[in-house]
Amino acid sequence: MLIAPSILSADFAKLGQEVDDVLAAGADIVHFDVMDNHYVPNLTFGPMICSALRKHGVSANIDVHLMVTPVDSMIEAFADAGASMISFHPDASIHLDRSISLVKDKGCKVGLALNPGTPLYVIEEVLHKIDYVLIMSVNPGFGGQTFIRETVDKIKRLKQLIVDKRLSVAIEVDGGINESTIKSAYDAGAEIFVAGSAIFNAKDYKQSISALRDAIKK
């Protein structure tokens, strides 16, 4: 199980230090939420910030979650800026298979992100072509929202689909993940956990990341 702090909840005035601190505190992946005020009602950061983190010395995997439309130009820009993993929403791509190939051709792991209201069948035809599915457990756009409980059943059904098809596709869950919600997502089959406010709103990042890992073991 991998912990991926969402830098959406970090202090942007000292972003490089914040990323260094969560990685030193035991985080596995840096989760990078890209919002365009079009696909979602918020605006965050572009590829320049990603390359700035690489220049700053961040060597951990950077997991870019594109909440933008159109997606293809941003896939290329973020891959060139140092992304290791790129996910996008199938409903934000006109040619899903082509966008998946674009991520792969750029040498990144490819993920598809599903909003709470988006059904699993949207990705069935391409499930064998991707590395992970990002299940949104809140409606995308903001940190600090409440975990939508129905997501647990969705993760279970996705896990079963992956097993039935004998695929090796990881499940990432994002939104409202904290000490109270992480275990239900883990038990359902998720293995990558994005957490923003649960980590960055704590005074001690090491303690908050350990608390997430401990909550799973309970």
Ligand SMILES: O=C(CO)[C@@H](O)[C@H](O)COP(=O)(O)O
């Ligand atoms: O993509 C998103 C929101 O759109 C998430 O990554 C949130 O940033 C997670 O924040 P918390 O719910 O953990 O505070």
